[in-house]
Structures are given as structure tokens and as C-alpha cells.
Amino acid sequence: MSDIALTVSVLALVAVVGLWIGNVKVRGVGFGIGGVLFGGIIVGHFVDQAGITLSSPMLHFIQEFGLILFVYTIGIQVGPGFFASLRVSGLRLNLFAILIVILGGLVTAVLHKLFDIPLPVVLGIFSGAVTNTPALGAGQQILRDLGVPLDTVDQMGMSYAMAYPFGICGILLTMWAGATVFPHQRRERSPAV
Numbered sequence: 001m002s003d004i005a006l007t008v009s010v011l012a013l014v015a016v017v018g019l020w021i022g023n024v025k026v027r028g029v030g031f032g033i034g035g036v037l038f039g040g041i042i043v044g045h046f047v048d049q050a051g052i053t054l055s056s057p058m059l060h061f062i063q064e065f066g067l068i069l070f071v072y073t074i075g076i077q078v079g080p081g082f083f084a085s086l087r088v089s090g091l092r093l094n095l096f097a098i099l100i101v102i103l104g105g106l107v108t109a110v111l112h113k114l115f116d117i118p119l120p121v122v123l124g125i126f127s128g129a130v131t132n133t134p135a136l137g138a139g140q141q142i143l144r145d146l147g148v149p150l151d152t153v154d155q156m157g158m159s160y161a162m163a164y165p166f167g168i169c170g171i172l173l174t175m176w177a178g179a180t181v182f183p184h185q186r187r188e189r190s191p192a193v
Contacts, residue, residue: 003055008099010054011062014043029172034131037164047049067137104130124156128163131171 001009002092018039022031031038047054086094108126117125127136129179136156142152 003053004058006052007054007058007062010043010052011048014040017043033166034164037161041161063137067134071134095140101130118152118155119143120152120156121159124159124161125163127156128160129167129170131164131167 007081015036016039018033018036020035021038022033022035024030024035031070045052082090104126108122111125112119114120120139124136127133127139140153140156144150
């Protein structure tokens with residue numbers, strides 16, 4: 001089998017396993033499309049154990065193309081209601097989101113300095129912890145442009161994959177805590193949704 005066909009086959013397997021994981025729900029909560037990340041971790045483990053080498057240029061193309069599609073679909077989904085939401089409560093929520101990103105960046109800088117964590121690893125932790133896939137792509141591109149060796153750049157992706165599940169759990173726990181602390185607001189908004 002050619003390198004390209006093997007790479008596409010493995011990626012298709014990742015998609016199938018990931019979508020299956022994403023459909024599994026426990027008490028109504030599931031990973032959704034985030035299951036593909038876990039599918040990639042599982043399949044990647046077995047591909048590595050089997051000693052299979054995938055086409056590096058093909059993986060790079062798929063990474064870039066996948067990021068483009070991801071950002072495009074988010075824009076299509078969120079774009080139409082973006083300006084309308086700014087009028088209602090969006091400005092306050094956007095300022096809160098900016099504060100969260102700045103706080104995450106400060107925590108990342110402190111981790112880097114205090115524990116001497118390598119920059120690619122700490123950037124991956126930041127991207128995964130805030131579940132920000134475009135930050136992963138941008139960080140990897142910046143590291144490549146700076147001439148950082150590819151195996152070091154790959155550390156960013158691995159640390160992203162390790163931090164991402166904790167970021168998802170943090171989001172779910174925050175939503176659960178918010179619904180517990182403010183149950184009246186959830187009931188008021190339920191009929192409109």
C-alpha cells in the first residue's frame with residue numbers, strides 16, 4: 001500500500017473511532033466531535049506500536065487543511081449571530097472571554113518560568129487547556145518559522161492532546177457548577193431554547 005493510501009486509511013479509521021467515541025453519552029453528556037481527538041490518540045498508539053510510518057507531507061497537508069475547515073465551519077456557524085449577540089450581552093461576555101485568555105496566558109508563562117517547561121510543551125498545554133485548536137496551529141507555525149526542529153514542534157501537539165481532555169472536563173464542570181449555583185436562570189432560558 002502506498003504511503004498516501006496508508007495515511008488516508010489511518011485517518012479514516014481515526015474519524016470512525018472518534019465519531020463512535022463522540023456518540024457515547026454518560027447521563028446525557030458526551031464528547032461530541034471532541035471524540036475524534038481521543039480516537040486519534042488511541043489509533044496513534046496502535047499505529048506506533050505496529051511500527052507504521054505515515055507520510056509526513058500528507059500529515060502536514062491534512063493538519064493545515066483540517067485547521068482551515070475547522071475555522072471556516074466555526075465562522076459559518078457563529079458568524080450570522082455574532083453582531084446580534086454583541087448588542088444583547090456580547091460585549092460583556094467577550095470582555096470576560098478576553099480576560100480568561102489573558103489569565104490562561106499568564107498561567108502558561110508562570111508554568112514556563114517556574115517549572116522550566118519547554119516552550120513548545122507549555123504552548124501545547126495552553127492550547128489544549130483552553131481547547132483552542134487555532135492556537136495550536138498558529139503556535140506550531142510560529143515555531144516552524146523560527147526554525148525549531150520538527151520533533152520539538154511535535155511536542156506541542158502531544159502536550160495539546162494531553163491537556164485537551166482536562167480542558168473539556170473543566171468546561172463541563174464549570175457549566176454544571178453554573179447550573180447548580182444559578183438554577184433559576186437555567187429554567188428561565190429553557191423555554192426560549
